[in-house]
Amino acid sequence: MSGESTTRTAPGGRAAQRISGIAVALGLVLFLGGFAWGAVVYRPYTVPTGSMVPTIKIGDRVLAQRVDGDEVRRGDVVVFKDSSWANAPMVKRVVAVGGDTVACCQKGKLKVNGKVIEEPYLPSGTPAEIMDFPTVTVPDGRLFLLGDERDNSVDSTAHLTDAARGTVARAAVSARVDAVVWPMDGMLARPTGFEALGPLSSPGPLRTVVALVIAGMVLVLGGAAYGSLAKRAAAARAARTRTKEPAGAR
Template sequence: MDTEAEHTERDRSSGSPTGTEERSRSARSPGDPADSPGDPAEAAPARRLPGLSWRGAGLLGLGCAVTVLLVSAFVVQPFLIPSGSMEPTLRVGDRVLVNKVAYRFDAEPERGDVVVFDGTGSFVQEPPRENPVTGLLHGAAAALGLAEPAETDFVKRVIGVGGDRVVCCDKGGRVEVNGRAVDERYLHPGDAPSRVPFDIVVPQGTLWVMGDHRSDSRDSRDHLGEPGGGMVPVDRVIGRADWIGWPPGRWSGADRTGAFRDVRTPDGAHG
């Protein structure tokens, strides 16, 4: 019996690689894709990529949110108009952009400016109590113009600044500032300058403010008999409403009125 022949046949029919195949495999580089087409260790990084992508997107979104909040806190803040007290200048649902740097570097509000201010201590004697977490979330949404402002925030027009004497009304039914009648063309059609008579001198460091829709505005006139006499401290002013940013059909700058250009300060100089 030829045992050598049997071994030769067994070698040919078996699945073991020949010497040529072994040499061919050893000649391939370890990173050759043909060696491990389905190696799970090689596929693992591909499975991790989506996780890294989501993490990067989350960090990018967080960075954008922080940037927007910082800009809103120190530069420009959207402010949702909640009532019709400033119509027709500002309408319910308008989102104005409040310029927070307008009164920095020793600048102060001027007559005719439309300002947003914190009415605590002047228009609101005691701010409403609320849940701290709810208040924080609402404050963040309001800072982005996505929710109505805090109940202590108001938007009005400056009529008198520190030292001014503001009177209503003269013989023509107009508001007078330092003896000069003001032609308030920005008033809501059909509104009188004021149905409440008053004669006040604005203390230094404060403002006398009124809404453009005089018959639908609770403003300095309504707080004459309260602590502070309806005057708004200048340091409570958040900023000047300079632009209407929403809705798109209302995009415009908040026009600066020339109604007060002829008003002089009590010492005779132009204000």
């Protein structure tokens, strides 16, 4: 009977293996679930120009939440495509929405609905817009967009003579940028200068997605390590038990 007992896993060892298995299984669910959620909600883009410096630099990789154009608010950095602008997706900041009036400049600062907008995300020491432009009333269902690098951005100011006065349809927006992920600059700062004009957009679930992925990875690695250590400890205890048994009992 003593020989048979040495081949069995001790009760403590069996419990440890169960805990390890549960941790690894839960970790895989969180890890894969987080990635799947992120893939459904977010789209990656590489920004090819410097029109959004310093918020987004040339070659930066961003994650943009898939949104409907009706969800866009002032201050959002959005991905859109308008064939009259370019045949590729573009990234700009929404500074005015349908019904707003927008003009530039008052002491180098943008004005929306008669209010001067503080824009701390602009390059240090630069005016809101190099070239003044007359007041534009944004038609319903459309957006007025500017680059953060106002001196190097083909944005709504370059299309003021168009029939739409430089505005873009909300329906042209496909996503809202949440974060710069390469290099890892993190979440975009909230555009608080627009708060007096109405509610801002809420950040997407990126932080939750990242937390799920990290928690899943920790559980998988920790569960696997715990199971391995518990197995070694159980084997060591079994070996010590065998060495203590009387020679005649073997």
